Amino acid sequence: MSTPLLQFESVSIQFGGLRALDDVSFSIHEGQVFGIIGPNGAGKTTLFNVLTGIYRPTSGKIRFRGQEVPYGEPESMAHLGIARTFQNLRLFRELSALDNVLIALDASPDFPRPSRLSAVLRTNDYQDREARKLERAMELLREIGIERFADQKTRQLPYGVQKRLELARALALQPKLILLDEPAAGLNAQETHELLGLLGTLREKHGITFCLIEHDMKLVMGLCQPILVLNFGKRLACGTPAEVQNDEEVKNAYLGSRSHGK
């Protein structure tokens, strides 16, 4: 098998007395839709935050496309090709939907940042590049199905549209890997279904790998392979949906306790 896109090698992170991640290892291969599940407080979002450079692991290594990821500023993760969405939307609320996407395109490898001078003088080259960027942004919005909201202020958009916009923004970075933090949270069945379709199309068309945290079991089991199960910061299991569902430890710790509660 080729080198995995992303590898966690016994990553741990400690907050005071709490071990939020404990010796977690796994790898994600190109083209996968990798699911991470686990009860509340299992360390799922912490894992995302480590991966996007917001937290620094206490020990362990993360490799992206075979190279060790330098811990430091979160911006460097985006440059490597990792984009994310947030559990509670983090859009630029006072700006238009189009601007939200443009801001991401400005930072994408296809569009190197213009110099201040060319921006001030509005050189032909600068104007061409901006025009191309605008075109691309509209294309993206169209692809995600929210083109008609382009000029509206983000905070006025319906929740479902905002969720899609965040995805469009992540896509605009042209990443290799997109991390989705509870993409279906707050969506109704219909919207969730549409989202599934959209993710499938994007994966095929752009060859993007997804890694997602989700509470909706049906969605995870239907969409993701493989699935990583976390509990109290530890890796419980990692495998196909069937493997995970039949794992004794997982049953006990997670599914077991749930059915017990019912």
Add this chain to the structure above:
Amino acid sequence: MKKSKSTPHLSVIHRFWFIPAIAAVAGIGYGLEAGLNAYAMSLLANTGISILLAISLNWVIGITGQFSLGHAGLMAVGAYTSALLSLRLAPALSLTGLTGFAESAVFSVNLLIAGLVAAFFGFLLGLPSLRLKGDYLAIVTLGFGEVIRVLFLNIDAFGGARGLPGIPNSTHFFDVFSWVLIAVLIFSRILNSPEGRALKAVREDPIAAQALGIELFQFKLKAFVLGAFFAGVAGGLYAHFLQYINPQGFDFNRSFEIMIMVVLGGMGSLTGSVVAATLLTILKEALRPLQEITHIDFRMILYSLALIILMLLRPQGLFGSKELSLTFLKRLGGKR
């Protein structure tokens, strides 16, 4: 990459409007000097300097979302640099007593240097402090302003408490408003460019901006330095306008005065800052007699009250973050 269709470019006049505009400023300045009295001219110069200060601070507070209270300190750096250049260096190079174009040219270079020195100080100030969150930044920049003032007060080469008298009267209408034009050009074009968008992103949500690969610190620092540059230029214009500067002229109240222009006009609205700076400069003049009778700075009482009431009733200022544009004016006139 996909070959793009050829898109129509901006027309020449759209791209280079500032060249005829500067020529127009020169012409208007020439006409006004002949037609208006000295008081009206000084009011105009004062307004222009206020505009320059307000839009450069708005760049930092309103666009980038960094609450700086050190603008007067940066203005002081520019003012002292510019004044010392005129008082010490110009005589050595026998560049004194010039008039007309030669005077303006030399003065422009002087102001450019003043701006660059202020920008350098802005860089030094931003380096440690822009990593801090909002409130800390406010206090560090405020402290910086105080330290600068104390230094000028204590160093003899800068004239100490007596200040620097005898600065040549080089600030004319043309100088002020050509710099205002340049500032408006640079700020508005950067605002509508990738850099401006990134700054707004930093203001709206720094964490999301970082996740998109925007180097938070680097962008904040660049914005801060640009703001500092124009604060320095404004300081130089101010020094050559008053012909006398002392450390008291750059205390915290000065920063506050600039801040209220920004807040009144609307944080994030450059045109709002222009309008507010103009209004408040005129108000200041209107209130001057009252102040001379009572010996109390009524202006500051009014300003501070206005600020509180504004925050309570209309925190977005006169214009919010909207820009006043010609189409907006047309719409005001009933056309669509």
Add this chain to the structure above:
Amino acid sequence: MNEFIQHVINGLSLGCIYALVAIGYTLVFGVLSLINFAHGEMVMMGAYFGMYFAKHFKLAEEPGISGLLLTLVATMIVTGCIGWCVEKFAYRPLKNAPRINLLITAVGVSLLFQFSGQLIFGSAPQFFPQLVEFNLDTWKIGELQFNPLQITVLGIALVLTVVLQTLVFKTRTGRGMRAVSFNRDLASLLGIPATRVISLTFVVGAALAGAAGVLVGLVYPKIDPLMGSLLGLKSFVAAVVGGIGNLSGAVLGALLLGLSEEFVVGYLAPTYRDAIAFAFLIIILLWRPSGLLGVNRIEKV
């Protein structure tokens, strides 16, 4: 050596005054995450009220501890009320507004007090009456002379600090304050009247600032309407150096600041006295941004 100890005592009593003000900053920052720029002006108001009070009742004619205590209590009540008003009318309506608006309002309130102070009290400095007998001979241990004023200030500041610590850590109200400062929304959900707690925090902070104003008046009798601004700023720096939101930190930072200022004045150049605080601030923010005793809070993403 004698001189050294003298400087230490001076520095400590100055530090104690800073501490009283710094505690107010830290308390308010704790519950509201706001730098209450107007806090320094509470000190100024305290000094002026104390002065008018003492003059009105002619307390300076027979100086003594009872007159001082009376002035202190009256002043604390009055500044406490002012603090309550400021919170109610300027800050509370902005509860849900962006943080920057609150900060701008605070700056506005601060300047409003400074300049309306000039209008009401006059802009020329006035003299605070001497409320404590000043007799050097009575306070002498061997070679060492103790300035009774400094000792009184030190004593009062210490008592007030201890009372405050008790209030915050031993009472129900204090528990409310700590809960609100930990998480206001959560505290509200748990039935803690957050609005009242915040209001009370302002009252306590302003009362302490008022007391500091009286003490400043005793030690540096020349008072003017702008006196609070720099004092407030420095006290805030002290709170940051100690670790904002941490009471012991505020006291520690304030004592350090008082001592270092006194040493700079004593052994270096007095003109640089006011720059010390900011040098302190920049060093601490670079070296340990959460302050000496502060804890690093992890930002929730």
